[in-house]
Amino acid sequence: MMKQVLVDMDGVLADVYSQFSRLELGETGTVIDIESLYGKLESEAFPNYEKHVRSTNFFRTAPVIPDSVGGLKYLNEKYNVLIVSSATEFPDSLKEKVEWLNEHFPFIKWQQIILCGTKNSIKGDIMIDDHPKNLDYFEGKKILFSQPHNMYMVKDDCTRVNTWQDIINIL
Amino acid sequence: MMKQVLVDMDGVLADVYSQFSRLELGETGTVIDIESLYGKLESEAFPNYEKHVRSTNFFRTAPVIPDSVGGLKYLNEKYNVLIVSSATEFPDSLKEKVEWLNEHFPFIKWQQIILCGTKNSIKGDIMIDDHPKNLDYFEGKKILFSQPHNMYMVKDDCTRVNTWQDIINIL
Structure with missing residues (x-):
């Protein structure tokens, strides 16, 4: 399996x-x-965070992380991929996130998408996330994707990756 | 716990x-x-199923199942409750479902809501669902909530309940 x-x-x-x-x-x-x-959460880093994160089209028009399309396609052929996003805090983001995935990652089916509040009840063997708070509860292999807010964190139980090429190299 | x-x-x-x-x-x-x-899925039972299930406000204005508000409140005090809904097939339903929960079940927090495609990757000890296809993959206690489509089904590994009072009686 x-x-x-x-x-x-x-x-x-x-x-x-x-x-x-x-x-x-x-x-x-x-x-x-x-x-x-570096070291600041998005909510600390951006003065107008609350306004922008709740604005229409914030998620719908977000740029794609470099090499993530090819990287996710690679994973999707080799693993059972689930996209797991904390989203129910922002009800307007829900449809935008599904549409955004459909546009940029059309090989991801609706059956593979989970929009949740917290991620600690989702089963998996490997988790790729930029937020240690999500990885902390996870029992499988933890991959920490570098983002400014986590740059100073040392997490011995996580493998840090800086790019999607790094992910492909280890998975 | x-x-x-x-x-x-x-x-x-x-x-x-x-x-x-x-x-x-x-x-x-x-x-x-x-x-x-009895014995027919919603999609087989209602001639205009596809049109209506995808129409604006279908989920937002759905009536509440009798006694579910009091019943869910009871569960929410005694258990760690997660609302798990198959919804990503219908992107327009996502925000409607969160708003509907906020209106009728305001004691359910956004942290407790999971909107997914399939439910087989959600951890839990007890699952209450009207669709055997969801219960079949579940490893914990399975509670089948009676609805017309499942009325003729005999599921030996499930406990059938007909009302929310039945749920309170056994949980």
Whole structure:
């Protein structure tokens, strides 16, 4: 039986830092230096976080993380892939996330999508996520995808990856 | 630690048969005798199923199953409750389902809601569902909530309940 891989959306497939930066630039004219955000959660890093994360089309128009399309296609042929996204806190994001996946990752079927509040009740063998709070509860192999907020974290029980090429190399 | 109960929405909390019957009556003037639908899936029972299930507000305005509010409140105090609904096939239903839960079951938090494609990757100790296809994959205690489509089914590994009072009596 194929192993099951749980793949996060925001910060692993969707480049939400770029999306926040773009909106912040449009709103305030401020160019944000990503390295200055190391160690800060998105909600701490972006002054207009609450407004932007709840705005229409925030998730629908998010850029795709480089190489994630080819990377996820590779995983989808070798593993049983589930896309698992924390989303029920933002009801407007739900449809946007499904449509976004349909556009950029058309090989992912609706049967493979889970939109939840917390991820600690989803079964899997491997989890790829940028948030240690999700990986902490997971009992299988934990892969931490580098994002500015987790750059200073040392997690001995996780394998850190910086790119989708890194994921392909180890899975 | 509290046991985890997975509670289905359509057919357990939301009275989708009544909703389909109401819409069918409005569309064609046909009064549908529920007993005549025994053994038929919703998609077989209602001539305009596809049109209605995908129509705006179908889920948002569905009636609540009798006694489910008090019953779910009871479960929510005694168990770790997760609402698990097959929904990603119908992207327009996603926000409607969260809003419907917020309206009728305000004690359910967004952290407790899982909207998925298939339910076989959700962990739990007890599952309440009207669809045997969901219960079949489940490893814990299986509770089959009676609905017309499952009335002729004999499932030895499930406990059949006809009402929310039955659920309270056994859980």
